[in-house]
Amino acid sequence: MIGILGGMGSGKSTVAHCFARLGCEVIDADVIAHDVLRESDIVAKIVGKLGIDTLDPEGQIDRTKLAHRVFSRPYGLFFLNQLIHPRVLQRCQGRINALRANPDIRSIVLDMPLLLEVGWDKRCDFLVFVDCDEQKKRQRIKKNGKIDAEQIKKREKFQISLDKKKQKAHYVINNNSDESELIEQVAKIFSIITGKG
Numbered sequence: 001m002i003g004i005l006g007g008m009g010s011g012k013s014t015v016a017h018c019f020a021r022l023g024c025e026v027i028d029a030d031v032i033a034h035d036v037l038r039e040s041d042i043v044a045k046i047v048g049k050l051g052i053d054t055l056d057p058e059g060q061i062d063r064t065k066l067a068h069r070v071f072s073r074p075y076g077l078f079f080l081n082q083l084i085h086p087r088v089l090q091r092c093q094g095r096i097n098a099l100r101a102n103p104d105i106r107s108i109v110l111d112m113p114l115l116l117e118v119g120w121d122k123r124c125d126f127l128v129f130v131d132c133d134e135q136k137k138r139q140r141i142k143k144n145g146k147i148d149a150e151q152i153k154k155r156e157k158f159q160i161s162l163d164k165k166k167q168k169a170h171y172v173i174n175n176n177s178d179e180s181e182l183i184e185q186v187a188k189i190f191s192i193i194t195g196k197g
Contacts, residue, residue, distance in 0.1 A: 001096070001108045001123060002193065003115050005165045006130030009137035011175040011182070015130050016111040018186035025105045027095050029088055029112035036087045037061045049079055085118060092120075106194065116160050121168060126193050129169035136176055 006012045016026045046054055050069050056062040070076035099108050115121055171189045175182055
């Protein structure tokens with residue numbers, strides 16, 4: 001299994017997609033977390049603890065409002081992690097078990113923002129760090145339009161530093177140039193990895 005590491009806006013999901021094009025199956029923990037946030041009991045617990053103003057007009061959790069709330073109050077982040085992470089990790093493990101039973105899948109790629117923080121790096125055979133300069137990251141995040149620089153700083157304070165993540169990685173991908181170069185780097189790393197398998 002290949003774990004993807006990197007900061008916000010570095011292009012982890014793009015790298016995961018490049019691996020998918022090579023026959024890998026990607027498990028996106030963010031997508032799973034979004035699904036968990038739609039579950040009625042989870043919604044009720046979040047509203048009970050963090051307030052009704054975390055909801056959008058449809059009565060679902062507004063992820064932007066939720067992020068502002070929890071990253072401004074450490075107890076809120078602790079509560080949310082305790083609530084969400086067990087279900088997300090359980091579902092990730094279920095997906096891994098099912099995928100490992102399929103001989104047609106060349107490898108499993110784990111795109112999980114807090115991979116090291118939850119200790120799942122130990123479940124991976126290889127770790128790939130996506131490196132990107134600050135200006136490029138800011139451009140990508142601004143283009144996405146969902147989060148500002150202040151929010152990024154708040155979030156990164158609760159995470160293992162990028163330097164440590166980079167040191168932990170078996171391979172580093174530079175994502176400062178165009179997609180064709182990125183695809184080439186991913187293909188080269190995958191070739192080395194599969195050669196070792």
